[in-house]
Amino acid sequence: MRVLVKPGSLHGSLQVPGSKSHTIRAALLGLLSEGESIICNPLASGDGLSALSAAKAFGARIEEREGCWVINGRGSSLVAPEDCINTGNSGTTTCFFSSVAALVDGWTVITGDEQIRRRPIKRLVDALNTLGATAFLTREGQEAPPVVIRGVLKGGKARLNGSNSQYVSSLLLSSPLAARDTEILVDNPLETPYVQITLDWMQRYGVEVERSDDYTRFYIRGGQHYTPGRFTIPADFSAVAFPLVAATLSNSDLLLTSLDFQDSQGDKRVIDILQAMGAHVEKDAKE
Incomplete structure (x- = not known):
């Protein structure tokens, strides 16, 4: 040619x-809010639609309108998915909704395409177990999905390597709905702009997080509630x-x-x- x-x-x-990173966070927090959120200018790409599908699997009612998504969230009353959640090629959706699954008193299976099934997620799985959930991988000797998760997330203290910011963001997004407070300690924090995007969205939905200036420590109060609203990506x-x-x-x-x-x-x-x-x-x- x-x-x-x-x-x-x-x-x-x-x-x-619109930004993929923002779209996924907005869809997830729409699910974790109790009431109607309107997300304007979402990116309806493969990754964004994977997040929207995952939100539906946990019980959100969603209407796709011209230029916006209307998400009626479940708050802390999430339902266990009736089928496996296939996140396609979305690593962000895979990581973020793994922690959402830890809020559910029921089993969730999350997998993705061939690339996702090669991407390590064990450090996040270990952190979820530390914070009171039950999570494990299905293939011996492999550190990648499929991953099986059951709640409920209790809170506590977890330490993560920050070379993958998705793990940090995943725990941050779900920890406010845990029963107890959560402290997240991060070694080698990288990709901090993505972590800040997560914190910004949590604040938009009404939840505050205490953090150190260098993104190595986060303190999240348990028993909080996300507040729905109208947001533009x-x-x-x-x-x-x-x-x-x-x-x-x-x-x-x-x-x-x-x-x-x-x-x-x-x-x-x-x-x-x-x-x-x-x-x-x-x-x-x-x-």
Whole structure:
């Protein structure tokens, strides 16, 4: 196959798709809230739809409207899924909903595609067992899904290696619904912008977390409740990078909308980098 590329330019306005990371967290917390949450501008990609399907499996009633999802959550009254949860290729959904399963007084089986069944999850499984749930992997000598989980999560103290932020976020999201307080200690915290996105969403849904400045310690009070609401998914800054770089390299005048410059996404640094290289980029705080 041959591809011929000719110089061109970009003009006009473009609404960037919503962030996958934000979409999954919003869908999960919609499930863990008791009442109706409206999620605007969700990313209805494979990963986002996997999270939505998992929320349905635990009892959420969901209506998919034009440009938004309406999620009627269960709060702490989750139901045990009637079938295995297949998360497809979504590692985030696999990790996050493993801790959700630990809130249920019943058995949950979570698996995914071939890649997911090769991705280690044992450290999260060990942490769930430490905090009072029952969790185990199904294949001897393997540290990856399928994983079988039963609650209920009681709380306590768990220590994690922070090289995979999904494990940390997973415990953070579910711990407020545990019976007792939870302390999470993190060694080698990496990918901290993703952990901060989790904390931001927990705060939007009405739950506060005490944390150290270096993301090595988190303290979550048990017996809390998430409050439903109306939320808008901000644009995915990794997706923003492509039209932004294209406009920078050509004689273009492009308006990108739905960006949140206060967002914790680490990929928003692309704007600062391009500006440092001489690109003319104006930020409008109203967008």
